[in-house]
Amino acid sequence: MEHYTMNLNLKVWRQKNSASKGEFKLYRVENISSEMSFLEMFDVLNEQLIRDGEDPVTFDHDCREGICGACSMYINGKPHGPWQANTTCQLHMRAFKDGDTVVVEPWRANAFPVIKDLMVDRTAFDRIIQAGGYISVNTGNAVDGNALPIEKDKADASFAAAMCIGCGACVAACKNSSAMLFLSAKVSHLALLPQGAPERKSRVMNMVAQMDKEGFGSCTNTGACEATCPKEISISNIARLNQEYLMAGLTAE
Amino acid sequence: MLNAKIPAGPLESKWTDYKGHCKLVNPANKRKLEVIIVGTGLAGASAAASLGELGYKVKAFCFQDSPRRAHSIAAQGGINAAKNYQNDGDSVFRLFYDTIKGGDYRAREANVHRLAEVSTNIIDQCVAQGVPFAREYGGLLSNRSFGGTQVQRTFYAAGQTGQQLLIGAYQALERQVALGNVKMYSRHEMLEIVKIDGKARGIIARDLVSGELERHFGHAVLLCSGGYGNVFYLSTNAMGSNVTAAWKAHRQGALFSNPCFTQIHPTCIPVSGDHQSKLTLMSESLRNDGRIWVPKKQNDTRKATDIPEEERDYYLERRYPAFGNLVPRDVASRAAKERCDAGYGVGSSKQAVYLDYASAIERYGRTEANKQGRNNVSLEEIIAMGKEVVKEKYGNLFDMYEKITGENPYEVPMRIYPAVHYTMGGLWVDYELQTTVPGLYALGEANFSDHGANRLGASALMQGLADGYFVIPYTIGNYLADEIYSKAIATDHPAFAEAEKAVSDRINQLMNIRGKQSVESFHKRLGKIMWDKCGMARNEEGLKQAIQEIQALKKEFWSDVRIPGEINGMNPELDKANRVADFIELGELMCIDALNRNESCGGHFREESQTEEGEAMRDDANFMYVAAWEFKGEHQWELHKEALNYDVIKPSQRNYK
Numbered sequence: 001m002e003h004y005t006m007n008l009n010l011k012v013w014r015q016k017n018s019a020s021k022g023e024f025k026l027y028r029v030e031n032i033s034s035e036m037s038f039l040e041m042f043d044v045l046n047e048q049l050i051r052d053g054e055d056p057v058t059f060d061h062d063c064r065e066g067i068c069g070a071c072s073m074y075i076n077g078k079p080h081g082p083w084q085a086n087t088t089c090q091l092h093m094r095a096f097k098d099g100d101t102v103v104v105e106p107w108r109a110n111a112f113p114v115i116k117d118l119m120v121d122r123t124a125f126d127r128i129i130q131a132g133g134y135i136s137v138n139t140g141n142a143v144d145g146n147a148l149p150i151e152k153d154k155a156d157a158s159f160a161a162a163m164c165i166g167c168g169a170c171v172a173a174c175k176n177s178s179a180m181l182f183l184s185a186k187v188s189h190l191a192l193l194p195q196g197a198p199e200r201k202s203r204v205m206n207m208v209a210q211m212d213k214e215g216f217g218s219c220t221n222t223g224a225c226e227a228t229c230p231k232e233i234s235i236s237n238i239a240r241l242n243q244e245y246l247m248a249g250l251t252a253e
Numbered sequence: 254m255l256n257a258k259i260p261a262g263p264l265e266s267k268w269t270d271y272k273g274h275c276k277l278v279n280p281a282n283k284r285k286l287e288v289i290i291v292g293t294g295l296a297g298a299s300a301a302a303s304l305g306e307l308g309y310k311v312k313a314f315c316f317q318d319s320p321r322r323a324h325s326i327a328a329q330g331g332i333n334a335a336k337n338y339q340n341d342g343d344s345v346f347r348l349f350y351d352t353i354k355g356g357d358y359r360a361r362e363a364n365v366h367r368l369a370e371v372s373t374n375i376i377d378q379c380v381a382q383g384v385p386f387a388r389e390y391g392g393l394l395s396n397r398s399f400g401g402t403q404v405q406r407t408f409y410a411a412g413q414t415g416q417q418l419l420i421g422a423y424q425a426l427e428r429q430v431a432l433g434n435v436k437m438y439s440r441h442e443m444l445e446i447v448k449i450d451g452k453a454r455g456i457i458a459r460d461l462v463s464g465e466l467e468r469h470f471g472h473a474v475l476l477c478s479g480g481y482g483n484v485f486y487l488s489t490n491a492m493g494s495n496v497t498a499a500w501k502a503h504r505q506g507a508l509f510s511n512p513c514f515t516q517i518h519p520t521c522i523p524v525s526g527d528h529q530s531k532l533t534l535m536s537e538s539l540r541n542d543g544r545i546w547v548p549k550k551q552n553d554t555r556k557a558t559d560i561p562e563e564e565r566d567y568y569l570e571r572r573y574p575a576f577g578n579l580v581p582r583d584v585a586s587r588a589a590k591e592r593c594d595a596g597y598g599v600g601s602s603k604q605a606v607y608l609d610y611a612s613a614i615e616r617y618g619r620t621e622a623n624k625q626g627r628n629n630v631s632l633e634e635i636i637a638m639g640k641e642v643v644k645e646k647y648g649n650l651f652d653m654y655e656k657i658t659g660e661n662p663y664e665v666p667m668r669i670y671p672a673v674h675y676t677m678g679g680l681w682v683d684y685e686l687q688t689t690v691p692g693l694y695a696l697g698e699a700n701f702s703d704h705g706a707n708r709l710g711a712s713a714l715m716q717g718l719a720d721g722y723f724v725i726p727y728t729i730g731n732y733l734a735d736e737i738y739s740k741a742i743a744t745d746h747p748a749f750a751e752a753e754k755a756v757s758d759r760i761n762q763l764m765n766i767r768g769k770q771s772v773e774s775f776h777k778r779l780g781k782i783m784w785d786k787c788g789m790a791r792n793e794e795g796l797k798q799a800i801q802e803i804q805a806l807k808k809e810f811w812s813d814v815r816i817p818g819e820i821n822g823m824n825p826e827l828d829k830a831n832r833v834a835d836f837i838e839l840g841e842l843m844c845i846d847a848l849n850r851n852e853s854c855g856g857h858f859r860e861e862s863q864t865e866e867g868e869a870m871r872d873d874a875n876f877m878y879v880a881a882w883e884f885k886g887e888h889q890w891e892l893h894k895e896a897l898n899y900d901v902i903k904p905s906q907r908n909y910k
């Protein structure tokens with residue numbers, strides 16, 4: 001792999017807090033190595049801003065290896081940037097070339113208010129989980145782990161849904177700001193397992209109700225969520241969610 | 254004298270006896286008792302959920318925006334449990350034995366045995382919560398093997414075991430939040446312990462969004478705040494992982510144990526330049542099939558694929574014929590360092606060795622051809638088939654490597670180098686997980702308890718969940734049973750006011766330095782001192798220098814750090830400054846501990862204590878103890894010792910030749 005360095009023009013969303021109005025600011029960073037990660041490039045920018053006596057750009061990040069779901073930048077019109085199945089922290093600078101202009105914004109959705117700059121409040125996701133995204137089993141109540149065999153296919157499908165990192169890119173990508181992909185991933189994870197069966201109906205009803213309450217939009221099947229999801233959560237989960245919802249509704253009467 | 258409060262009686266019945274005799278709190282009284290939990294990774298989330306279920310009033314804190322993002326989420330490989338589902342001879346005793354031996358005989362027998370006992374309950378609990386562990390076609394749970402053991406006892410969910418376990422604990426926690434038993438404070442950082450009449454009675458926390466300081470009362474305080482590997486600046490830990498919570502407790506009287514015991518993991522993606530902000534682990538499981546080598550010639554600049562077989566030095570296979578590439582983590586790490594220091598390193602930095610899958614690919618390809626009953630297959634086809642097999646086993650790791658380095662590991666060998674990964678040291682706790690401050694507990698990586706001088710793979714997840722789900726729910730009752738008459742203390746109590754003032758003064762002091770150097774630059778310099786002089790190999794001279802350098806760095810930090818922004822609002826640079834200031838103090842103590850421990854054991858290698866062949870040499874006669882340091886004032890600590898008694902296992906020198 002050939003390494004190279006580049007100079008970039010950055011257009012970054014700056015917003016002091018949730019109450020203030022934000023705006024784009026222009027910055028220039030130089031001698032950026034193609035081996036850096038996108039967030040390391042932001043580290044360089046921030047060191048530069050601190051040196052110049054300005055306020056560094058605030059953004060969420062923690063694991064920097066694509067698993068915690070904290071990082072959340074909307075880069076050149078795409079959540080998490082240009083690479084497929086990728087998070088912001090895993091994006092590397094070899095995706096860009098010398099002289100490029102890169103536009104960076106926060107997730108934009110009513111349910112995700114901006115806290116500062118590129119950092120948003122995603123606690124709505126936690127409240128959706130609180131509404132029923134669990135199996136009600138107290139510590140100490142469990143039977144032996146092998147007492148209940150589960151078909152490998154089912155377990156694998158459940159795992160594929162459980163891989164969601166709760167980043168919210170699906171919401172940011174959707175023109176309706178729908179949280180259906182996130183919600184359907186959780187409903188599928190639990191609905192595919194026998195342990196999840198007893199609460200199947202109440203879970204889906206309550207979680208959907210909470211999602212609506214949080215102000216997420218409705219799903220019109222555009223598929224933007226699936227295309228942007230860093231963990232490749234399948235849109236077929238939304239079909240399963242709709243089924244579960246319908247079933248729960250029919251039998252609730 | 255330190256009293257670990259280990260119950261009397263034979264090892265295998267200690268925990269059962271303890272549970273049968275510890276004090277209980279009745280349900281009506283539980284509702285009156287408040288517990289503060291700092292940290293909601295595996296240890297904290299499992300504790301918060303379990304204590305909430307029991308009926309205690311719990312307040313839980315984390316600095317991320319959600320408990321689901323704790324550092325535990327990043328654990329890859331798996332979690333151990335003595336289930337013996339494979340019928341391969343595993344048992345509670347064997348898991349206990351492997352952990353004590355793997356820890357190089359520096360862990361407490363009673364704690365480790367309890368850990369092995371409850372390990373099986375953890376798997377059951379997680380399955381019941383809906384953790385989608387890997388399964389076999391028959392529908393039963395699957396296991397894999399891990400370093401330092403001869404049985405298959407590791408449960409896993411592809412390369413995302415930590416994620417799945419944490420999501421399980423997080424969901425249990427959110428259920429308690431919904432029920433009103435737990436109140437969750439995310440984007441909050443604990444910055445002080447409040448002590449009243451010698452007991453821990455609360456904390457001061459900073460709301461990271463508004464910048465406001467808050468006072469919170471608790472009848473007991475649990476620290477589940479994780480490890481301190483980021484003292485080295487570069488590590489595989491998440492960016493936010495820090496020692497601050499544990500350090501505040503230490504300064505308030507909690508002893509800090511074995512701080513120099515750090516684990517350096519042999520297989521990480523090497524540093525690519527000065528811009529590097531963190532390092533990425535490549536799972537230990539890769540050593541099952543990969544071969545590690547460097548060129549036989551120094552400063553060899555040829556491409557790996559151009560170096561013929563006879564000019565490669567498979568140094569682990571050469572030095573340790575019995576274990577080869579599967580020697581324990583500490584041994585593999587030191588051997589890589591030795592080769593690179595001697596000038597045989599590869600890559601542009603020369604601080605890397607090759608982890609080569611070429612022969613594994615060919616071997617798997619041939620097996621596959623045999624399986625399909627085909628002979629006369631071309632080498633090309635064999636290699637293509639082999640790549641498929643490797644992809645199925647390690648695909649996600651290979652993808653991760655390619656994303657970071659831009660190189661295709663199916664075609665060229667991976668470059669790897671050791672990196673800081675885990676800290677065995679931590680707050681000293683007794684059998685009940687209580688620190689030396691009454692009412693103050695430490696769980697998970699934040700305590701020192703179970704891994705001695707070296708942790709085995711897949712045992713940290715086990716310990717965090719053991720502490721949170723199955724140990725603390727019993728041991729805390731034994732303390733709180735005597736607290737049922739203590740009313741909640743109003744937070745206008747002078748002790749709260751004083752603690753809050755101390756925190757606020759420190760923040761003001763930091764902000765008012767208005768110096769020239771960024772927090773990051775200080776952190777990097779600290780990391781370099783630690784890595785060079787208190788890293789994979791340590792010696793007296795280097796450690797003494799390091800102590801001087803860290804003291805000087807501390808002075809410089811407090812007179813020249815520049816923190817932009819404001820106190821009243823979101824200010825990540827200020828958060829970081831608070832953490833780095835504590836890391837600097839911890840760094841000094843780590844060097845003091847490393848200097849004191851003039852023996853090599855586990856992850857701690859003192860150059861003065863090695864055999865002629867360069868292997869680590871333990872000194873049981875002089876160092877078979879837990880070093881527990883008491884904070885006495887700036888740059889001053891007093892050493893207390895907890896003797897380690899091996900009643901059941903006979904210590905021996907580890908030998909992997």
Ligand SMILES: Cc1cc2nc3c(=O)[nH]c(=O)nc-3n(C[C@H](O)[C@H](O)[C@H](O)COP(=O)(O)OP(=O)(O)OC[C@H]3O[C@@H](n4cnc5c(N)ncnc54)[C@H](O)[C@@H]3O)c2cc1C
Pocket residue numbers: 291292293294295296297314315316317320323324325326327328329330331332414415441442443444477478479480489490491494495497498534674675696697698699710711712713714715717
């Ligand atoms: C890359 C990687 C892979 C690993 N793989 C494995 C594996 O396969 N198997 C295994 O057994 N182990 C593994 N480990 C080790 C294991 O993941 C950790 O030891 C374990 O998860 C630690 O859990 P914890 O709950 O103690 O702490 P953490 O998960 O680190 O949680 C700490 C919590 O404390 C909070 N916190 C900290 N300070 C404060 C404060 N001042 N105020 C408020 N909140 C605070 C944080 O917000 C967080 O919620 C791995 C580690 C790494 C780095």
Ligand code: SF4
Pocket residue numbers: 163164165166167168169170171181182185228229230231232233
């Ligand atoms: S479904 Fe995908 S995009 Fe949406 S929160 Fe989960 S991981 Fe992120």
Ligand code: FES
Pocket residue numbers: 060061062063064065066067068069070071087088089090
């Ligand atoms: S920082 Fe954790 S996923 Fe990007």
